[in-house]
Amino acid sequence: MIFGCHLSIKDGYLGAAKRAYSMNAGAFQYFPKNPRSLSVKDFDQNDAALCKAFCEENNILSVSHSPYPTSLTPINEQKRNQVIQSLLNDLEISDACGSIGVVVHFGKEVSHLTLLESYQLIIEMLNEILSEWEGNAKILLENNAGIPGAFGTTLEELVQIRRLCNYPEKIGFCFDTCHAFSCGLWDGENWDLFLENALVLGYLDHLKLVHFNNSKYDTRIGKDRHAPIFGPGYIKETQFDQLVQTPQFANIPFVLETPKEEIPHEKEIELLQEKWGDHGKVKN
Numbered sequence: 001m002i003f004g005c006h007l008s009i010k011d012g013y014l015g016a017a018k019r020a021y022s023m024n025a026g027a028f029q030y031f032p033k034n035p036r037s038l039s040v041k042d043f044d045q046n047d048a049a050l051c052k053a054f055c056e057e058n059n060i061l062s063v064s065h066s067p068y069p070t071s072l073t074p075i076n077e078q079k080r081n082q083v084i085q086s087l088l089n090d091l092e093i094s095d096a097c098g099s100i101g102v103v104v105h106f107g108k109e110v111s112h113l114t115l116l117e118s119y120q121l122i123i124e125m126l127n128e129i130l131s132e133w134e135g136n137a138k139i140l141l142e143n144n145a146g147i148p149g150a151f152g153t154t155l156e157e158l159v160q161i162r163r164l165c166n167y168p169e170k171i172g173f174c175f176d177t178c179h180a181f182s183c184g185l186w187d188g189e190n191w192d193l194f195l196e197n198a199l200v201l202g203y204l205d206h207l208k209l210v211h212f213n214n215s216k217y218d219t220r221i222g223k224d225r226h227a228p229i230f231g232p233g234y235i236k237e238t239q240f241d242q243l244v245q246t247p248q249f250a251n252i253p254f255v256l257e258t259p260k261e262e263i264p265h266e267k268e269i270e271l272l273q274e275k276w277g278d279h280g281k282v283k284n
């Protein structure tokens with residue numbers, strides 16, 4: 001299995017990669033720029049190239065996460081243009097760092113639009129961004145948290161949006177376990193059903209990343225509060241077992257977004273590797 005965590009770029013992109021290596025992680029996620037802003041970053045190309053080379057040499061996968069204000073359902077024209085420019089910038093940084101893609105949350109239901117128009121807006125946004133993008137990094141659409149049936153919480157929506165976009169080959173998926181648990185998409189008891197549906201829909205063919213998180217709230221409550229994998233979270237170890245041991249997940253990076261003040265990520269990765277094995281990286 002390939003385990004990793006979200007890391008800061010306070011020491012640059014190469015610094016984050018080196019930190020992942022020192023933690024014995026096989027993967028890491030980072031914010032390509034200030035996570036609270038959509039402003040375009042004039043990034044250090046050299047640092048990014050060194051990150052890419054270091055990751056290739058040490059067999060580490062990386063992925064970026066778009067800043068928090070990024071939305072595929074922007075509420076006005078100004079925000080729409082900001083998001084498009086920002087995401088193109090994220091893709092460029094990710095490509096330069098050798099990352100597999102940029103995680104982007106599925107949009108939200110827009111209050112002044114119909115449901116269908118909200119979906120159409122997501123497709124328009126993706127088309128506009130990806131028509132200008134020729135690099136290798138993909139947009140990785142992440143399933144939303146929410147109550148059962150909330151917007152963007154089902155595999156059907158993710159698969160359909162990808163299919164209806166003009167550039168499906170530039171889109172992959174990121175599966176967040178806490179989000180899936182929050183809405184009952186995966187409630188801990190229905191893995192076989194989930195898997196069957198995921199296979200029928202072709203979701204797993206494009207799954208590139210797992211956000212590996214436990215949940216502080218029970219399933220179907222719609223709360224998105226991440227908890228450490230081992231501990232008082234509502235998803236049980238035996239339930240995670242089923243997911244981790246599913247063959248289709250064997251080569252996909254599992255990245256922790258768990259509260260590191262409750263257990264340091266270094267320690268948590270060690271526990272994951274003890275339990276489920278480490279095929280992510282061989283230290284020289």
Ligand SMILES: [Zn+2]
Pocket residue numbers: 142176211257
């Ligand atoms: Zn996530």
